Amino acid sequence: MIITCLLVLCIIAALNVVAIWHLNPKFSGNYSFISFLVLVSCMGHLMLGLSTNVDEAIVANKFNYAGSVFLPLFMFYAVADVCRVKIHKFVRTILNAYTMLIFGLSCTVGFSDIYYTSIEYVQTFEGVGNYVATYGFGHDLFNLMIFGFLIANVSILIYAFAKKKNVSFKCLVAMSLIDIATILAFFSSRLWEIDTLIMPAVYVFDQLALIYICFRVKSYDIGHSVLSVLEKNNTDGYILVSSSYRFLGCNEIAYEIIPALKNCRVDHLLPSGSAAIDFLRLWVREVRDGDYLDTKEYLSSVRHYRCYVRKVNVFRDRYVNLFKIVDDTDLHNYVQMLGDSNTRLKTVVKSNANQLKSIQEQMIVGMANMVESRDSNTGGHIKRTSKVVSILVDELRKDRQRKYEDTFYDALVSAAPMHDLGKIAINDEILRKPGKFTPEEFEEMKTHPEKGAAIVENLLSQIEVPAFVNIARNVACFHHERYDGRGYPRGLSGENIPFEARVMAVADVYDALVSKRCYKEKFSFEDAFDIIAKGMGSQFDPSLWKCFYNCREKLEEYYKSST
Structure with a gap:
């Protein structure tokens, strides 16, 4: 019966490892390690239960320790991540080294008395294999490590409960339950010497709690990433609210606009009573019912705000509401003064539209720059490729044989910074x-191209005209396609590749050639020009050769002036 239970726990642990990875591969680093270590530890307990002599018991014990020694370390890192507490690199190095030392000492069992001074094989109920050991000073160091991580975890959790309102309350509760269950099981098993089944069961419970946390982290991290990007170059407030009226976070400007948000705790319901918060709650209900406006006006005692809402998908049919609050008091007052002056009113409206378009572009470029800051290989790539596209487009406008409107070329230039947005979904490693x-x-x-296309469509579908969304999506999705059909992600060829993506491909490769990367030196302008020329008809659209040739001097001047 015990062996059967251990086998079932191993199977569940293995399924949980797969579940955590597939649920949230981008953010599951520490969680994946913990889940895998749980599987290793469960297998060690199963091997111990099946052992028939002391040598087999020692091997199983070492397998068990391979999981249980490193579990406290990665659990500590997971607690710190959930609570948004940074661990200094030096501290991480010391903790990693100490844990490796403990694991090394545990491997001396059977050869030395450092960890166990003696070990004896026994069979317990139902003939399940086990051992009885006398502990050495090496095991005392293991206990010291357990107590140290216990104190650190509890301290961080208490601090987060008391001080960090921007941390998910539910994640804190789940992480606390993991610590409490593991601690109680550990000491109970040592006290009554019944760890054969208790510890694997608790470890699997920990995995299930981690799956829940991993799911929650995905929701919050998407919101946090979006808020961080939009915060860089704007003066607007951003607020995330779930469809069930739960406050998920906001930026500092939102706190200034709506002071009542300072009393809201992440993951708790938005409290009623404040006019501004009641305004948001009503809008959330309208969005959920499907009958809502994308834009509304909100008037406080002294300021006038224009507010926008966008649904951001986080998992399948789950979404959060991203509110954007723009202070347009000056514009509002000016329009009020204009009265019936239609000419001047139209001028202001046009200026306002241009201002909103500028804000949208700042949002897009901000997200693109965030992607680039994560990519150690492509510093400045977005800025340079955008300029290259602009130079190429200026030349293409002169070609009257091409039947594209100026609005198409304008959209292509605006879409260029978004071509690598999909890299935000690629693992940092x-x-x-x-x-x-x-x-x-x-x-x-x-x-990353197809992921980028999905992100672009999600970002722009409710704030841009369909034609622009289509161009931006094509640039992101198809800029790695080749004219001969040997590109990716879909292997399109020739005219089947959207024209805007063919232009982006030339700009993307040219910048890669003439720019230094950590794995290569930059090519000379002459060599880069020759490579592009040879690629016309195979990698690139041959109809772009004349345009590229005519732009050669301007491109080289730009790169010389930017270095």
Whole structure:
């Protein structure tokens, strides 16, 4: 019966490892390690239960320790991540080294008396294998590590409960339950010497709690990332609210606009009583019912605000409401003064539209820059490729044989900064890798165009005209396609590749050639020009050759002036 239970726990642990990775691969670093270590520890307990002599018991015990020694370390890192507490690199190094030392000492069992001074094989109920050991000073160091991480975890959780309102309350509760269950199980099993089944069961419980936390983290981190990007170059407030009226966070400007938000705790319901918060709650209900306006006006005692709402998908049919609050008091007062002067009113409206478009572009470029800041290989790439596209487009406008309107070319230039937005969904370990990718890593990188297209569509579909959304989506999705059909993600060829993506491909590759990367030196302008020329008809649209040739001097002047 016990062996059967251990086998079932191992199977559940293995399924949980897969579940955590597939649920949220981007943010599951520490969670994946913990879940895998739980699986290793459960397998060690199963091997111990199946052992028939002391040598087999020692091997199983070492397998068990491979999981249980490192679990406290990664659990500590997970607690710190959930509570948004930064651990200094030096401290991490010391903790990692100490944990490795404990694991090394545990491996001496059977060869030395450092960890166990003696060990004896026994069989418990139902003939389940186990051992009885006399502990050495090495095991005392293990207990010291357990107590140290226990105190650190409890301290961080108490601090987060008391001080950090921007941390999910539910995640804190789940993480606290993990610590409490693990601590009680550990000491109970040592006290009554019944750890064969108790510890694996508690470890699997920890996995299930981590799956819940991993799911919550995905929701909050998307909101946090969006808010961080939009915060850089704007003076607007941003607020995230769930469809169930729960406050998920906001930026500092939102706190200034609506002071009542300072009393709101993350993951708790928005309290009624404040006119501004009641305004948001009513809008959330309208969005949920499907009958809502994208834009509303809100008037406080002294300021006038224009407010926008956008639904941001976080998981399948789950979404959060992203509110944007723009202070347009000066514009509002000016329009009021204009009265019936239609000419002047139209001028102001046009200026306001241009201002809103500028804000949208700042949002887009801000997100693109955030992606680039994560990619250690492409510093300044977005700015340079955008300029290259602008230079190419200026030349294309002169070609009257092409039947594209100026609005198309304007949209192409505006969409250029978004071509690599999909990299926001690529794992940091791959994106920031200084050398060449492995085949598996390259396959992961090849997913960024389609992910970028989905992000672009989600960001722009409610604030831009469909024609612009389509151009921006095509630029993001197809700029790695080749004219001969050997590109990715879909292997399109020739005229099947949207024209805007063919232009972006030339700009993207040219910048990669003439710019220094951590894995290569930059090519000379002459070599880069020759490579692009040779690629016309295979990698690039040959109809762009004349345009590229005519732009050669301007491109080289730009790169010389920007270095």
